[in-house]
Amino acid sequence: MRPDDHEIHDTALSSISLPSGLRIEILYVDGEPFAMNEEPGTRDETAARSDAEMLEALDNLTICGSCGSPLVQPVDWAGHGADAWRVELRCPECEERGTTLIEDGLAEQLTLFHERARALVELSMIRLASDNAEQEIERFARALQRDLIVPEDF
Numbered sequence: 001m002r003p004d005d006h007e008i009h010d011t012a013l014s015s016i017s018l019p020s021g022l023r024i025e026i027l028y029v030d031g032e033p034f035a036m037n038e039e040p041g042t043r044d045e046t047a048a049r050s051d052a053e054m055l056e057a058l059d060n061l062t063i064c065g066s067c068g069s070p071l072v073q074p075v076d077w078a079g080h081g082a083d084a085w086r087v088e089l090r091c092p093e094c095e096e097r098g099t100t101l102i103e104d105g106l107a108e109q110l111t112l113f114h115e116r117a118r119a120l121v122e123l124s125m126i127r128l129a130s131d132n133a134e135q136e137i138e139r140f141a142r143a144l145q146r147d148l149i150v151p152e153d154f
């Protein structure tokens with residue numbers, strides 16, 4: 001029994017293939033998408049603690065300090081020494097720009113964060129498309145019931 005078992009959250013792993021060919025694994029922690037491409041079984045409490053610090057660091061990189069927009073994105077990357085990156089960030093809402101130095105691990109998380117954001121956008125488009133398809137099918141079924149569609153329609 002690990003002394004910190006009480007800190008373990010409900011987790012669920014979902015794996016999705018997107019039309020773009022991107023295959024992602026999303027780990028949901030307490031119902032919130034949390035991290036991708038990571039086996040939940042390999043996470044220990046040390047990792048969880050550094051994950052919390054990582055999330056805070058990610059917030060600093062993705063939330064605009066000027067206008068509070070959560071859409072801040074890296075526009076340029078350059079290697080800095082052996083294990084760090086110099087990242088230029090831009091806020092699309094207020095055009096605030098900034099440059100920051102981050103270490104490799106955080107750079108990787110930032111990349112995953114943006115891949116995940118992209119994947120979530122793709123997912124919501126898929127859901128929208130399938131909602132529309134369902135509505136089409138419902139309309140078609142209603143038309144069939146009312147004999148509004150006859151063999152000559154085909």
Ligand SMILES: [Zn+2]
Pocket residue numbers: 064065066067068069091092093094095096
């Ligand atoms: Zn801003």
